[in-house]
Each structure stands twice: as C-alpha cells, then as structure tokens.
Amino acid sequence: MLLKEIKDIFHTELGAIYPKEEIDSFFYSCIEHYLNLERFILAIQPGYTLNKDEEQPLFEALSELKLEKPLQYILGTAHFMDLELRVDENVLIPRPETEELVQWILLDAERPPARRVGSRMVIERSRNDHSLRILDIGTGSGCIAIALAKHLPDAKIYALDVSEGALSVAKENAASNGVDVTFLHQDILNPEINLEFDVIVSNPPYVRELEKNEIQRNVKDFEPDTALFVSDEDPLLFYRAILGFAENHLSENGKLYFEINQYLAEETKALFNTRNFSEIELRKDMFGNYRMLKAIMQ
Known part of the structure; x- marks a missing residue:
C-alpha cells in the first residue's frame, strides 16, 4: 500500500x-x-x-x-527536555510544565545562595563547590531526577516512589540515559529515610476528584490514577506530608520545589506560612497558570 x-x-x-x-x-x-x-x-x-x-x-x-490511548504509551517513549524516556501505564507521561520546574531548579543551582546576617545578605559559596543532595519525591518515569542528574553531574540524586512498577521504568530510564540515581521504594506518607537533602522536589498527585470532568479521556482512562488524583476532602494531603518530611530532612537554607494544582495555589502557599519556610514564591507556567511553588528552609 x-x-x-x-x-x-x-x-x-x-x-x-x-x-x-x-x-x-x-x-x-x-x-x-x-x-x-x-x-x-x-x-x-x-x-x-x-x-x-x-x-x-x-x-x-x-x-x-x-x-484515545496516548501516543507515548503506544510507542513506549516520551521526550522530556533533552531526554528520551520509556513510558508505560505505570507512570505519568512527562509534561512541558514539569520541564519548567526542572529549569527553575537548574537556574537556582547556578546561583550562589544568600543568607541574612544581621541587616546584610551574605552570599555563600556556590553549592556547585560540593555535591548537592537532591530528592525527587514521586519520581514516576524518573524524568525530574534524570534531567537533574544529567545537568548537575556532581550532584547526588535520590528518587522515591511508592510504585514498584514506576521504579522499574525509572531505573531503566536512568540506565539508558547514562546517569546515576539512587532509587528508593518508599511511601512518602510513611517514610523511613535517614538522610538530609539540599533540595527536595515533587510533582505529587493533586487533581481533585471533582476536576475529573475537566480531564481529557486519554489522560484519565490511561494514566495511573494514583499519580494523578486526590480526594476532594483532603486535596493537599501529599503537600502536608512532604512539608513535614522536609522540616526534618531539608538542610538549613535548603530549597523545596513543587508542581501544584493551579486552582489551589493560594491554599498550597498558605501551608508554608504555618511552617518554618521563607521566600515562598508562586510561579506561572507557560500557559499563565500558577503551577509551581518554591520555598526556602529557615
């Protein structure tokens, strides 16, 4: 033919x-x-x-x-930044908005951090002078962790997920892209980790059940529910859990980055106002929606 x-x-x-x-x-x-x-x-x-x-x-x-099966699942591959990743129904398909979150982290990693001493802001030595310790919570395909490992070769990257299927995909992606990532099979709601990190990043489940009608069929019928949806009664469950974890495992002046639900931007930001974080910043994505948040550990 x-x-x-x-x-x-x-x-x-x-x-x-x-x-x-x-x-x-x-x-x-x-x-x-x-x-x-x-x-x-x-x-x-x-x-x-x-x-x-x-x-x-x-x-x-x-x-x-x-x-209406996503083409990425049909072909078994997806592109994220400069990476080619294997994907299947165990993991979310990487989105351009998540690329923006990674780029924010990379841009910050190039700048020497500052801290206040009395009335002055003092520039500390760059984190590039030693190995940054970065944790990606809910890694899925590994897209965030692998991209960070690719662009920050001196950093020590950890990636956590509750799904064994997702971790299998992520490990394969790390190997095929030639990066070293330490993968942890853990539930962030009940973590057992005795490490400290300089950066914690997460794109946790945040879509409320009431928003399902807004979700296209190729997403809600094929991508993993556990990586997408949360209950209407407690939509910030994972953000609270990660904040609690960060308070015990994030270094002083360490940074926390989230992808967030655009409809709950102010509610998510308000969580940080009750915790030991400063310089809380919401940022819009390429479509003009508040989809990212950053905060610094005091």
Whole structure:
C-alpha cells in the first residue's frame, strides 16, 4: 500500500477525534518510530510503498489511537527536555510544565545562595563547590531526577516512589540515559529515610476528584490514577506530608520545589506560612497558570 494512502486512512479514522495537525503529528511520529522514515519522505517520494509487514504496526497504532490511548504509551517513549524516556501505564507521561520546574531548579543551582546576617545578605559559596543532595519525591518515569542528574553531574540524586512498577521504568530510564540515581521504594506518607537533602522536589498527585470532568479521556482512562488524583476532602494531603518530611530532612537554607494544582495555589502557599519556610514564591507556567511553588528552609 502507498504510504500516502495510509496517511489518508489516519485522517479518515481519527478526524472526528483529533485536529488535523495532531493527526499529522501522530502519523509522522509513527513512521519515524516504526520505519525510521523522515517526515519529508512523501514530499520527495510521493509513491513510497510499504509491504504488509511494514504496514502492520502503523495500523495497530491507529487502532489504539482510535481508543484515545496516548501516543507515548503506544510507542513506549516520551521526550522530556533533552531526554528520551520509556513510558508505560505505570507512570505519568512527562509534561512541558514539569520541564519548567526542572529549569527553575537548574537556574537556582547556578546561583550562589544568600543568607541574612544581621541587616546584610551574605552570599555563600556556590553549592556547585560540593555535591548537592537532591530528592525527587514521586519520581514516576524518573524524568525530574534524570534531567537533574544529567545537568548537575556532581550532584547526588535520590528518587522515591511508592510504585514498584514506576521504579522499574525509572531505573531503566536512568540506565539508558547514562546517569546515576539512587532509587528508593518508599511511601512518602510513611517514610523511613535517614538522610538530609539540599533540595527536595515533587510533582505529587493533586487533581481533585471533582476536576475529573475537566480531564481529557486519554489522560484519565490511561494514566495511573494514583499519580494523578486526590480526594476532594483532603486535596493537599501529599503537600502536608512532604512539608513535614522536609522540616526534618531539608538542610538549613535548603530549597523545596513543587508542581501544584493551579486552582489551589493560594491554599498550597498558605501551608508554608504555618511552617518554618521563607521566600515562598508562586510561579506561572507557560500557559499563565500558577503551577509551581518554591520555598526556602529557615
């Protein structure tokens, strides 16, 4: 069958579900992944023909796309910053907003920290002079921990998750990207860790059950519920738990970074006002929503 004909079938079968540009992206991602063909192949070889064996994975992917299964799960890979990661239904698909959180951490890591002495702010020696100790809580695919390890090669990176399936994926991703991360099978609601960290970062579950109607089917039907949703009665459960953990395991002037629910930004920030943290900062993502928070341990 002509490759062009298969592209037309993708549009016919998926046109009622996805916009044209997204269907094009699906098609070209599939031919690159399964056939190692560049997206301009049809421009230079409009008569390019596939045999039955070459057609099969494309039509199998099409069948799953019709069920609104995320393409990343179909192909088994996702991109995050400059990384290629394996993903499956044990882990969330990494988002661009989470890239922004990592970039915030990396930018701060390049700056020497400051502390107040009397009326003066004193610049301390850069943390780059020794090994930063960083903990990623709820690591999932390992995207945050692995990106930090890639860009901060002298740092000691730890990554924690309650899911053995997620940790298996994360370990594979760390190995394939050539970084050293220490993985911990722990429940942050009942942690057993006797370490101190300079940075703690987390993208915990924060979507309330009442918000499920806003979530697209390809997310709520396929991505792991335990990594997404919290009860309406206690939506800040994990933030409170991590704050309590940080108070005992974050070094003086250590930094805590969160991805947060945009609808609960002020409520999340208010938690810090009752704890031993300062310089509490909310930050908007690329879409103008408050999705990140940073605080410093006093």
